[in-house]
Amino acid sequence: MAYRRQSPWAFRFTTLTLVLIPVAVGINYVGKLFASTLKLPLWLDSIGTVLSGMLAGPWVGAISGAVNNIIFGLTADPISFWYLITSIAMGLVVGYLAFTGWINSFGRAVVLGFIVALVATVVSTPINVILWEGMTGNVWGDALYGALVDRGWPIWAASFLDELVVDVPDKLATVIISFLMYRALPRRLVGLFSGGDRVESF
Amino acid sequence: MAVIEVENLRYRYPQQTEPALDGISFTVEPGEFIGIIGPNRAGKSTLCQALVGLVPHFYQGSIGGRVVVAGLDVHRHPVSEVCRRVGLVFQSPFTQMSGAKFTVYDEVAFGLEHQGVPRDEMIRRIDHVLHLLGLWEVRDRNPFALSGGQMQRLAVASVLALQPQVLVLDEPTSQLDPAGTSEVFTAVTDLCRQGMTVVMAEHKVERLAERADRILVLHRGKCIAYGPPREVFSREDLPGLGVAIPPVTEACRRLGWRLPDGTYPVTVEEAVKIGGAARGGNPG
């Protein structure tokens, strides 16, 4: 992407990127909807956050994540407020890495998926420990948690693994799906989102 | 005094090598209805957007020449200021709704709130434009629950609430059914009759031919004709360039039915008059 001249941390708050944020939240919602309709064992509820980071950088990605959890906290599921920081972290990481070349190929996108899963786990674990003594509310993850704590593992370690087994498949799938959709967008639109063009005279 | 002056306007989108607009010049007088026609990708949308400053301010890219609308140099002022002098209505009724208002009444208020218009003035203007566009009865409905034609009229109302002197419409009926198309054309013609200057890019040339004072023909970013509909549509070179002309004009050309000034009719009424005369002159 030769014309991504700006720093990854440049503020890209144009009207276009602001309009992207609600759309990203909508995509998150629809992803979750399709995943549950198809009875997939994944949430796939952050595709929009990841796409907004890929298109418009870390700040817009972070805000999409934040708005997502604020809105769902306010309207559907108050608990999602607490995972605000997880969503923000994902948006930041994807946005930064996307603008430093980590979505230039499929292989790199897979690595990005693992990084995102790790970040989500690291950030979510303390929240799980504060709120629920380390559990996630996911049946499989919590079964593992129970088994580990039973064997004398410390709560934070059991909680970390509980979250990790839940997050790796989900975030990996999320990033790969987002990457495929990003690649399918018209280049002109991608350039418009990433900004960096100037008005010149001729 | 012209209300729109475009002088040698050139524009190229970022990352492109070919210019989208290539040396366009024209003027529009207050109260005129101008139709912009031309094949796909001739630059119609780009020209409409250049009149309100979205080109170049939104898209960036390379710009040359001068665009002055209602006394404002568009290239030197942000869109948020230009939009108080000239309004733009787009193709899709759906994407033009702000998406942040839950009633028709509040939707019109959106732009006024962002422009900081005082509340009393806001209410006065909203009431006025809703009556003007026949939306008063649906003022409490959700914008997304309207028909396509109603939604497009709401888009016009929302832009008019900012009290521009010029209204630009970019193929406003391309996603509407015939009923919706008629609604929009009637509304716009009424506005024009009340003194509004209107510029409309449109594929439905027969509708423009009936109402427009002048037609501007774009082809590959250049203005190849600008004049009264009969004069423009009578040109022999248009069909060869892929520019649509009204079916009536096409038929009259085949039949050789010319008006006294040598042009071909562009409306059915004109054609009927000539046709009647032609038959009267050659009975049998």
Add this chain to the structure above:
Amino acid sequence: MNRLRLSLYVPGNTWVHRLDPVTKLIMAVVAVTLVFLLPGFGAAVALLAVSLGVLAAGGVLRRSVPVFAGVLVIALTFVVVQGLVYPGNQHPALTLGPITFYREGLLLGLRLTLRLFNILAATLVLILLTSPADLVESLVRRGVSPRFGYVLVSVLQIIPNMAAAAGTIMDAQRSRGMETEGSLWTRLRAFIPLMGPLVTSSLIATEERALALEVRGFSGNRKPTFLHEEVIPPYAWVIRALYLTALILAIAGRWMGWL
């Protein structure tokens, strides 16, 4: 009309409804903070009683039941897992075959459940009894950027629209013979053709929506005005004072070691 909104807001005209959004925001935030500040069962129960009382006054107690029931599953998981494996477990309380539940763990699970319900009840005051659009507008009046306010409110309208589009796509793909049931792999493969068109078209539509907002003066820096006037009833100040006093007392209590 409400069909097109994403919101659990239940319109009404009780004294809770007539409170301004900011007062209800203060009530919710203070109540959630108190959940973590006040130790002990008694305080948690009292707090829950207050929040439920407000919900009852707003006439939405029955509407809250499904929400509470929905998280009951999570709550049960807490009680069961903590009852079994909590490191502080000492006194067996209940034995079912080879499984033994301990008193300490069960009590901890119960405390977590109470905490969960308290958080829910406090936020439901905001969610069920405050129109989200009014809340955002109140915040914009107090200095939140109108552009950010736009983002929050437009989410509320875009989600029902996209959900409706998702339903249409689902039906269309099914009628074209796409398999949406069967093995995990089949279902996983169905995800992309369902999601792709919607994502692409909604991202492409952002361009025209952004253009349309621009020509309505969205990106100017003028101080915004508001079509609707804000009404703060006098008793709202009393309620704000009560909640804030409770918060200050609780913080002071923790600080001084009274609690």
